[in-house]
Amino acid sequence: MKPVIFAAAMLLSAPAQAQMVPPPGSPPVVPIKPSKVILVGDSTTAVMGGWGPSFCAYHVTSFAACLNLARGGRSSGNYRWEGSWAVALSEMQAKGYQNVWVLIQFGHNDQPGKPGRSTDLKTGYFENLCSYVRETRAAGAIPVLVTPLTRRIFKDGKLVRDLEPWAEATRAVAAEMNVPVLDLNRDSSRLVEALGSDYADRFAQVPKGTAAAMPAPAALAATEVQVQPMAAPKLSFDYTHLGTEGANVFAAVVTQELSEAVPAMRPLLLP
Numbered sequence: 001m002k003p004v005i006f007a008a009a010m011l012l013s014a015p016a017q018a019q020m021v022p023p024p025g026s027p028p029v030v031p032i033k034p035s036k037v038i039l040v041g042d043s044t045t046a047v048m049g050g051w052g053p054s055f056c057a058y059h060v061t062s063f064a065a066c067l068n069l070a071r072g073g074r075s076s077g078n079y080r081w082e083g084s085w086a087v088a089l090s091e092m093q094a095k096g097y098q099n100v101w102v103l104i105q106f107g108h109n110d111q112p113g114k115p116g117r118s119t120d121l122k123t124g125y126f127e128n129l130c131s132y133v134r135e136t137r138a139a140g141a142i143p144v145l146v147t148p149l150t151r152r153i154f155k156d157g158k159l160v161r162d163l164e165p166w167a168e169a170t171r172a173v174a175a176e177m178n179v180p181v182l183d184l185n186r187d188s189s190r191l192v193e194a195l196g197s198d199y200a201d202r203f204a205q206v207p208k209g210t211a212a213a214m215p216a217p218a219a220l221a222a223t224e225v226q227v228q229p230m231a232a233p234k235l236s237f238d239y240t241h242l243g244t245e246g247a248n249v250f251a252a253v254v255t256q257e258l259s260e261a262v263p264a265m266r267p268l269l270l271p
Contacts, residue, residue, distance in 0.1 A: 033098040035064040035268060038141070040079070040088050040132070041105035043072035044149040048233050049205065049241035051149065054251035064268045067091060075109035075117040076128035085132070092141040100141040101265060103258075104132050105184070107148030107166035108240065121165055129173040144262060145174045147185035149250060152204075152239040154197040161189055182257040188250060203246025205235040 022029055037060055043049040047068055056066035069088050071079065079085055092100050109117040110125045119125045129145065136143040147167035153160040167185035174181035192200045201208055235243075242250065252271075259266050 032063060034096065035099040035101070036091070036094070036097045037064055037066045037265075037268075038088055038091055038100065038102045039066075039068045039070050039105075040085070040102060041070040041146070042074045042079075042108050043070070043241060044108060045070035045103075045105050045146075046072050048072075048235075051242060051247050051250040051254055054244075054247040055254055058248070059251055059255040059270050061268050061270060065097070070105070073109060073117065074106070075114070075119055076106040076125050076132070077110070077119040078117050079106070080128070080131075085135075089135060089139050092136065092139040099264070101144055101262065102136045102141050103144045103146055103182070103254075104129070104136075105146035105148060107163050107170070107185075110166060111162075121169060125166060126169050126173060129170060130177060133173065133177050133179055142262075144180045144182065144258070145170050146182045146254070147171065149184050150189040150192055152192050152197070152200040154200075157197075159189055159193040161185075180261040182254060182261055184250070184254060184257065187253050187257065191249070191253065201237075203242055203249065204237045204239070205241050205243040206237050208237045210235075210237055 037056075039045050039052045039055070041050070041052075045052045045068070047053050047070075049072060050070060052068040052070055056068055060066040069084065069091070071084055074082075074084065088102065092102060094100075106125070106129070110119045110121070112118050119128060133143045133145070147170045148163045150159065150161065150163060153162075163185055167183070170185075171181055171183070173179065192203075255269055255271065259269050259271075
């Protein structure tokens with residue numbers, strides 16, 4: 001092989017070297033000071049059912065990482081018992097962030113009648129939230145409590161506000177521990193009641209009368225390597241979970257509340 005061709009081949013085959021510093025003559029580089037927002041809660045915050053995905057996607061600037069650790073079917077009790085809270089604490093302690101805010105919303109699954117999830121309103125739910133606040137602060141992060149998103153159930157033309165006791169307990173923890181609180185229960189209740197039941201039905205995952213679940217993706221053709229199938233989302237019409245329109249609406253509500261309750265976050269929020 002001719003030397004020139006050989007040298008060219010070696011250049012092409014050699015791994016590219018990352019440019020670690022700006023080239024000479026470049027303007028001064030100002031290092032960014034990134035922050036992080038962590039969402040903790042149940043399905044009304046989580047991916048596929050909550051406001052969290054729209055919040056992270058459309059309302060947080062690129063100067064903040066937005067991590068949605070909310071999980072469906074979780075209460076202030078079993079979120080901790082199963083180890084999800086330990087994951088959140090680990091994320092709070094990650095290095096390199098100027099500020100870490102943790103938005104905490106529970107209540108739906110803390111209500112009675114949900115074995116393995118329910119907590120006592122006074123001795124369980126209240127104390128659980130207090131523990132979350134203390135441990136968030138101990139991890140060097142900033143807690144923000146969120147009252148539970150309303151259900152969209154109407155009776156005799158009036159919204160059924162069955163989560164108000166849990167919202168009030170959340171407000172009480174916020175007052176006692178001097179924590180910012182987003183009163184999503186109050187604001188979502190007012191909005192849903194003003195819109196009425198027919199319009200509020202549009203916030204569900206699928207239209208009323210639609211089949212309860214999305215079919216699983218078709219099986220992939222057999223290959224030499226067995227491919228693990230992707231998760232199949234289960235979508236249904238109900239008065240709790242959110243589809244795209246509902247997620248967008250309530251993410252905007254959360255953002256507005258956050259801009260007022262936590263002024264330090266305003267530069268990181270998009271209306």
